[in-house]
Amino acid sequence: MATQSLVSLENINNIEIPRRILVAFPEVIEIHGFADASEQCYGAAVYCKSKNLKRETLVWLITSKSRVEPIKSLTILRLELCAAVPLAKLVKRVVAALQLETAELYLWSDSMIVLAWLRKEPMDLKTFVQNRVAKIQELYPNQLWRHVPSDQNPADLVSRGVDPDKLLQQNLWFNGPTFLSGDEDYPNRTINCREKLDESVHIELVSDLTSQAFIAALKRFMARRGKCAKLFSDNGKNFVGASNEIKKLLEIVRKPDEKLANYLAAEGIEWKFIPARSPNFGGLWEAAIKKSHNPEGPKLANMVANDEKMIAEARLSTLAEVDKLLANLVAKNDANLALPPKFRQVLIESPL
Helix, strand or coil, X not given: XXXXXXXXXXXXXXXXXXXXXXXXXXXXXXXXXXXXXXCCEEEEEEEEEEECCCCCEEEEEEEEEEEECCCCCCCHHHHHHHHHHHHHHHHHHHHHHCCCXXXXXXXXXXXXXXXXXXXXXXXXXXXXXXXXXXXHHHHCCHHHEEECCHHXXXXXXXXXXXXXXXXXXXXXXXXXXXXXXXXXXXXXXXXCHHHHHHHCCCCCXXXXXXXXXHHHHHHHHHHHHCCCCEEEECCHHHHCCCCHHHHHHHHHHHCCCHHHHHHHHHHCCEXXXXXCCCHHHHHHXXXXXXXXXXXXXXXXXXXXXXXXXXXXXXXXXXXXXXXXXXXXXXXXXXXXXXXXXXXXXXXXXXXX
């Protein structure tokens, strides 16, 4: 057995790795990273794809990384998630080292469960998964992650291993999956209505920072989106240096007065805070709020005159609840209304 292994290792001398990874005068440059895991180890492989105006395409392996399974036994699903962490780190280093910041990035996994985890807020997950998802999302947004069939995942060769004498015949390893070399669309998992709605963000304006205005905003939210069992917000320590208005709003939530406390209790709402100094745990809403910070913001905030603020807010809340009642009537009266479950929840008053 030892002699056979030594003979097999000699085949490594026959492997040639070209230094050039780009076609001449590339117009399109893409970085593709693949992750996979087995019961023995997990790892990642990174490829560069380039294409020019002559439709010449080159796909070549840049680097790879592997790790043995931890001493403490883990499920395959958790190992698949573990593989996604070094992949994200590896791609980050490759992009920086090759100065390819403008390249399009694609991150691939053959685990649908891992991809589902990466689309969630970390705080909704168990600690082991939560920590790794938060780290991955900190490096790259979940929109970059795609599903690759297992038989087209080159990282499978990392996680399961391959003899050196057979490696020479593995085009999958050196050139990546065949779909990278073609002109057809890349494979991807189906993004259904539920996932799209889970990624959506609802933004409400409040006229002032009082419990009454806060409750009105919650009423408008629940009238349009349905009741929720839990609400999450940043931890107070994340607001160092923030405006007095934001700090005051936080205090309203952290130390609710009788009016707000009674309202939350009556609606069965539990308020939770993300860990201190962990804004990446609220990545989805952080990104949405950043996008909402535009020059029109102050104009919107000043549209309602001081004496009319509460009147306008009451009208908004009433209109939102009328919307809910009308939608509820339509959905319940029309038994043939073909709506996906999540859309029906949004249309009528039912828990999210």
